[in-house]
Amino acid sequence: MDRVWVAVHAGDPITLAGAISCLRARAELQVVPERRLSEAQVFVVCADAVNADVMGLLRRTAEATPVKIVLVTDRFHDADLLAAVECGVVAVLPKAAASGERLVHAVLAAKRGMGDMPPTLLGSLLAQVERLHKEVLRPNGLTASGLAPREIDVLRLMAEGWDTAQIATKLSYSERTVKNVVYAVMNRLGLRNRPHAVAYAMRSGVI
Numbered sequence: 001m002d003r004v005w006v007a008v009h010a011g012d013p014i015t016l017a018g019a020i021s022c023l024r025a026r027a028e029l030q031v032v033p034e035r036r037l038s039e040a041q042v043f044v045v046c047a048d049a050v051n052a053d054v055m056g057l058l059r060r061t062a063e064a065t066p067v068k069i070v071l072v073t074d075r076f077h078d079a080d081l082l083a084a085v086e087c088g089v090v091a092v093l094p095k096a097a098a099s100g101e102r103l104v105h106a107v108l109a110a111k112r113g114m115g116d117m118p119p120t121l122l123g124s125l126l127a128q129v130e131r132l133h134k135e136v137l138r139p140n141g142l143t144a145s146g147l148a149p150r151e152i153d154v155l156r157l158m159a160e161g162w163d164t165a166q167i168a169t170k171l172s173y174s175e176r177t178v179k180n181v182v183y184a185v186m187n188r189l190g191l192r193n194r195p196h197a198v199a200y201a202m203r204s205g206v207i
């Protein structure tokens with residue numbers, strides 16, 4: 001059985017010890033020290049409230065490693081929710097309800113890419129995503145994937161093995177336009193090359 005490697009951060013030693021004890025009791029979990037966070041697949045962050053310090057930790061974590069984050073907290077401002085999700089938070093558990101079994105379940109679910117949030121937070125997140133779509137993405141001709149419709153068309157054909165000339169003919173573009181579309185996607189999203197751009201589109205579910 002492959003173990004899920006998990007690191008834990010807490011604002012006080014008692015909470016830290018309690019969380020680690022719960023996780024170590026399960027054979028399918030391997031707890032590693034926070035200093036070895038880069039080896040972890042899931043990062044449990046326990047905090048009384050999500051404040052500037054906690055958000056800073058989430059941002060630094062996101063920049064350093066693609067770990068999934070389970071956040072255990074009693075106070076979470078709606079305004080920080082979307083930013084937290086962008087940093088890798090996939091589950092939010094109220095501290096009062098975070099029993100050992102619930103925490104373990106959230107960690108295992110996070111490893112599988114599944115989320116766990118209270119209904120009120122989930123509703124707020126969906127409302128923020130909808131507002132982002134209406135106020136930012138749609139006015140700029142972008143979809144929720146961060147790709148414009150014609151960018152999706154080009155990447156879809158690239159994924160099917162079409163070359164630049166064939167794509168240009170199919171979409172009635174010049175070859176220069178096709179190259180510019182691909183370059184714009186790579187530059188905007190920080191993608192390394194064409195295969196990376198296609199892989200991004202596939203992971204986003206648009207092709």
